[in-house]
Amino acid sequence: MRVIELHRSVTESNDRDAARLRAELKEKGVLLINLMSAPGAGKTTLLIRIITDLRGKLSIAVLEADIEASVDAERIEALGARSVQVHTDGMCHMDAGMTRTGLEALDLDGIDLAFLENIGNLICPAEYDTGAGLNLMISGVPEGDDKPLKYPLMYKESQALVLSKLDTLPYFDFDVEKFRERVLFLNPGIRIFPVSARTGEGMEALEQWLSEETAKWQEREEHA
């Protein structure tokens, strides 16, 4: 089999903008989590479950990024959560400047935890630092256990991973142990949360982690 390597040149001035945005968010005490996954992995469904479960404990806002639709922001707003929709005009990623523009419209006063629901895509979003404090990715059981082999960058760039749609395991050839090994090979420090947003399985551990990370983020800000 022949393998051909195609190349491109990348020039980025995004990293500085991202670092500045992250510092500002730290000062404000708002933990921004960049939520990434393939299309249909269940980002919005997971967010709805988290917002509902953590109501009264954490004040949560959502920045929805989509190519052109607004259906996700409508679902989040129906919960009474603060939400802004960003349309990316065909672009398959969010960078720090785009994230800043969205957050300014979102109004973060009194918010503890903000999610950037990134474009449904396993490639481009991983290449850009958005300025978020943490990267959280979702991998769905129906996508198959080989995804870490094919889209390694996102697995490397994420601090935590949700393995979603766990209730569908009986219907797919998905080897959880093999998947876990592949992920940890790429990123030994990553936290893995197997979850079903439908049945609620695994949600408590994920939500506890979110609460702890938010507290840590806000604490560090006070001691700064």
Place this chain on the structure above:
Amino acid sequence: MRVIELHRSVTESNDRDAARLRAELKEKGVLLINLMSAPGAGKTTLLIRIITDLRGKLSIAVLEADIEASVDAERIEALGARSVQVHTDGMCHMDAGMTRTGLEALDLDGIDLAFLENIGNLICPAEYDTGAGLNLMISGVPEGDDKPLKYPLMYKESQALVLSKLDTLPYFDFDVEKFRERVLFLNPGIRIFPVSARTGEGMEALEQWLSEETAKWQEREEHA
């Protein structure tokens, strides 16, 4: 809810290259099909089924495009089919120049039908004409019936759509009629093939369409 439109400038010289490649493929009598989908929709599994079922009827080759992995090309080669792997160095699409480079390595002599298995991504691949004669996309049941609302361009740019993993319908909230309406609203002329590569359901109609399209492509070339 506020909606923010982000903009970009696009400059493309790809269309001319794509038209030239398509004309050359027509002259050679090779129908190139650009196969696009989200990650994990089942592109390789579908191709394996098609190659196996059409063995002896059509001579099929596959150009595999991935960011960096080669696992798909290995699966195709195990069938004895001609296959070349292209690595895109992080790029989330294939353009006509990249496709030409891959096809030159593939050797199309005696080939009737070639598939470009594009990067697993619902956004970028739809934006570039690869020079293929037809665009075929896959949408998987587990991805949800709202995907046409969120990634409309690929549905508009495809001549045919495979609704894959049909055997998992009982386990997901997927409304086939609603999905079909959303697709046809975007693209009234598109052919839709509901399929399960696992059980074989729907494969015959898809393979008959592939055979007919290949014959049409080769016929038109003779009359040119």
